[in-house]
Amino acid sequence: MTESATTPLSDDDVARIAASDQFITLRRRRAAFLIPATIFTIVSFLFLPCSILLAPHAMATPLIGPMTAAFLFALGLILVSWLLLAYSVRICARLDVETAELVRTARKQLR
Amino acid sequence: MSPTIVFVLFFLALVFVIAAAASASTKDLRGYFAAHRRISGFQNGLAIAGDYLSAASFLGATGLIAIFGFDGFYYAIGWLMAYLCLLLLLAEPIRNIGHFTIADVVGFRMHGDAVRIISSVSSLIIIVLYLVAQMVGIGIIVRSLIPGLQPAVAIVSVGAIMLALVVFGGMLATTWVQIVKVAMLFLSSLILAWLVLAHFGFSPWALIQAAGTLHALPHAVTNLFAAGSYFHGPVGAWDRLSLGIGLVLGAAGLPHLLLRLYTVPTGRDARISVAWGMICVSIFYVLLLIIGLGAATIVGGNLIGAHLSDTDAIRYIVAHPQHAQMLNAQLSSLGYIVPHRDANYAVPILASLLGGRLVFAFVAATALATVLSVTAGLTISGASSFALDLWHLICRRNDCSERERVTVGRIAALLIGSIAIAVAVNFHGHNIAVIVGLAFSVAASANFPALVLSLYWRRLTRAGLIVGMSLGLLTCFTLVLAGPDFSKTPLFPLVNPGIISVPLAFLATIVVSLFTKDDETDKKFDRLAVQASTGIGAAE
Numbered sequence: 284m285t286e287s288a289t290t291p292l293s294d295d296d297v298a299r300i301a302a303s304d305q306f307i308t309l310r311r312r313r314a315a316f317l318i319p320a321t322i323f324t325i326v327s328f329l330f331l332p333c334s335i336l337l338a339p340h341a342m343a344t345p346l347i348g349p350m351t352a353a354f355l356f357a358l359g360l361i362l363v364s365w366l367l368l369a370y371s372v373r374i375c376a377r378l379d380v381e382t383a384e385l386v387r388t389a390r391k392q393l394r
Numbered sequence: 395m396s397p398t399i400v401f402v403l404f405f406l407a408l409v410f411v412i413a414a415a416a417s418a419s420t421k422d423l424r425g426y427f428a429a430h431r432r433i434s435g436f437q438n439g440l441a442i443a444g445d446y447l448s449a450a451s452f453l454g455a456t457g458l459i460a461i462f463g464f465d466g467f468y469y470a471i472g473w474l475m476a477y478l479c480l481l482l483l484l485a486e487p488i489r490n491i492g493h494f495t496i497a498d499v500v501g502f503r504m505h506g507d508a509v510r511i512i513s514s515v516s517s518l519i520i521i522v523l524y525l526v527a528q529m530v531g532i533g534i535i536v537r538s539l540i541p542g543l544q545p546a547v548a549i550v551s552v553g554a555i556m557l558a559l560v561v562f563g564g565m566l567a568t569t570w571v572q573i574v575k576v577a578m579l580f581l582s583s584l585i586l587a588w589l590v591l592a593h594f595g596f597s598p599w600a601l602i603q604a605a606g607t608l609h610a611l612p613h614a615v616t617n618l619f620a621a622g623s624y625f626h627g628p629v630g631a632w633d634r635l636s637l638g639i640g641l642v643l644g645a646a647g648l649p650h651l652l653l654r655l656y657t658v659p660t661g662r663d664a665r666i667s668v669a670w671g672m673i674c675v676s677i678f679y680v681l682l683l684i685i686g687l688g689a690a691t692i693v694g695g696n697l698i699g700a701h702l703s704d705t706d707a708i709r710y711i712v713a714h715p716q717h718a719q720m721l722n723a724q725l726s727s728l729g730y731i732v733p734h735r736d737a738n739y740a741v742p743i744l745a746s747l748l749g750g751r752l753v754f755a756f757v758a759a760t761a762l763a764t765v766l767s768v769t770a771g772l773t774i775s776g777a778s779s780f781a782l783d784l785w786h787l788i789c790r791r792n793d794c795s796e797r798e799r800v801t802v803g804r805i806a807a808l809l810i811g812s813i814a815i816a817v818a819v820n821f822h823g824h825n826i827a828v829i830v831g832l833a834f835s836v837a838a839s840a841n842f843p844a845l846v847l848s849l850y851w852r853r854l855t856r857a858g859l860i861v862g863m864s865l866g867l868l869t870c871f872t873l874v875l876a877g878p879d880f881s882k883t884p885l886f887p888l889v890n891p892g893i894i895s896v897p898l899a900f901l902a903t904i905v906v907s908l909f910t911k912d913d914e915t916d917k918k919f920d921r922l923a924v925q926a927s928t929g930i931g932a933a934e
Contacts, residue, residue: 292930292931294921297920297921298920300924300928300930301920301923301924306924310923310927317483320478320482321479321482321483324478325475325643328471328475328638328642329635329638329639329642331468332468332631332635332637332638333635335631336631336634336635339622343620343621345606348602348603348606349602349603349605349607349617349619350606350619351620353619353620353621354464354619357464357467357468357471360471360475361471361676361679361680364475368669368673371481371482371669375665379662382927382928385928389930390930
């Protein structure tokens with residue numbers, strides 16, 4: 284690609300940043316949030332078809348008026364997605380601050 | 395002039411103005427394929443929502459809710475949850491790593507061109523599948539706008555307008571058309587949801603109660619809120635699960651959504667745009683549920699489909715004497731017949747019934763704007779895969795000027811659009827949401843494992859990636875072709891292949907990677923991790 288890019292890093296620079304405590308901590312914090320949150324998203328959604336597969340009658344039982352357990356669970360997933368979105372925005376804002384600090388440090392060292 | 399024609403002409407005029415205004419800034423690679431990376435996070439969020447809220451959502455899923463209740467709503471929930479995977483796992487790293495296409499990301503650590511070529515081919519397949527679904531939508535919309543017009547004529551004419559937008563306006567014009575379309579879509583959905591609630595005295599509970607008393611549901615399901623009317627029996631339950639896997643993982647592998655991430659300045663903006671997109675999409679799906687239940691109760695699931703009246707109806711009844719009694723009864727009581735149930739008609743019929751000519755006109759223009767803008771987004775995404783990966787790598791062996799790549803991109807847009815138009819002409823009648831479900835399965839099987847493992851697994855090797863992507867793609871297609879949609883005696887009982895193809899793709903990639911060694915891939919992982927996490931070195 285002929286695209287321009289910000290500050291191309293040499294292999295040594297990359298190795299230095301990758302080995303720094305600041306970067307390792309950032310990666311660990313990021314993973315500690317992103318991986319469980321993604322697994323939770325996938326599992327909570329797939330719980331719906333799995334439960335219909337394994338317990339069709341229970342999931343077809345009307346719980347509130349004509350609304351079945353399956354339908355209420357699906358509605359609940361909308362709420363879950365909003366909560367998770369709000370939480371991820373909060374966490375990522377915190378991680379952005381740490382990332383900006385890391386980039387500042389890295390740029391200083393590169394100079 | 396009818397209000398329908400006025401709205402449509404106004405929208406088309408707006409499309410041409412946007413394309414003309416954008417055409418000046420589409421001369422270079424970054425301008426044509428990435429709108430100079432100057433779109434803000436919020437604007438891109440609206441455009442992502444625009445790309446996502448296709449005819450499959452507006453027409454297909456609403457109609458599926460109207461006819462099949464819970465099973466239709468399941469599609470919407472799957473699409474919504476998929477957004478979270480995209481937001482959490484991929485949005486930021488993809489923007490920080492790539493330049494224009496998915497192949498940039500999966501090929502970042504890989505030597506040789508094979509990985510990029512397979513990635514491009516799978517992207518093109520997904521795009522053509524998705525495009526066909528949208529083109530089918532165009533046929534339906536234009537047929538309801540101008541009764542008597544053949545679907546083929548409708549598909550070809552609207553397809554031609556879309557091609558003009560993409561070829562001359564590039565990504566910038568496509569983005570702004572998406573933003574205008576999202577505004578129209580929200581207004582239409584709000585008006586329809588308002589009219590449905592007004593019909594029930596603004597009591598959602600009354601709507602729910604009315605929907606709960608509906609009988610004559612498909613496959614003897616007794617409650618619209620229960621599963622089983624679309625995916626019925628034990629096989630249907632497995633199919634629902636298989637579709638769910640495709641839906642929740644597929645969005646994160648859709649090339650036209652991922653291409654949007656390159657139009658913003660930074661990885662953070664990419665993440666913000668996905669968050670805004672998700673807010674729009676989730677609100678829209680709540681409105682969609684209200685509209686779908688409204689169509690079920692007010693129109694009636696059995697009357698959703700193309701209406702035939704006068705001589706057309708009589709001609710149809712004469713040709714189908716086995717249904718003559720039922721159809722004659724329909725004709726005498728309603729003044730028209732509905733020969734086939736077709737979920738895609740739910741929204742236009744409901745709009746006409748509740749809002750009269752003006753609301754119908756606006757909703758129809760919105761639907762047209764929806765399919766036109768989404769097809770534009772898909773076409774430019776396909777053009778980028780072809781021009782920047784296949785042409786640049788295979789035909790020109792990495793020796794191709796920016797100018798040539800833009801020209802090839804424009805020609806590729808014309809070719810891809812034309813292929814989709816030709817396929818769609820012979821494909822009308824299938825439910826849009828179902829075809830899109832298949833596109834999601836391919837994206838989940840071929841692209842998603844490759845992207846996730848490329849970004850997060852150091853041990854990944856080139857051989858593992860090639861085997862995993864190829865197997866995901868091949869399995870997906872083999873199972874679809876051996877399935878009930880394409881075979882009278884299906885060897886594979888499910889319509890959706892995700893339950894087999896996605897785990898198989900992951901497993902194959904991991905196993906082959908563990909049994910092979912690739913020092914270069916391993917060495918480049920640190921660079922990838924630093925760039926993906928910090929944005930240092932990301933494309934400007």
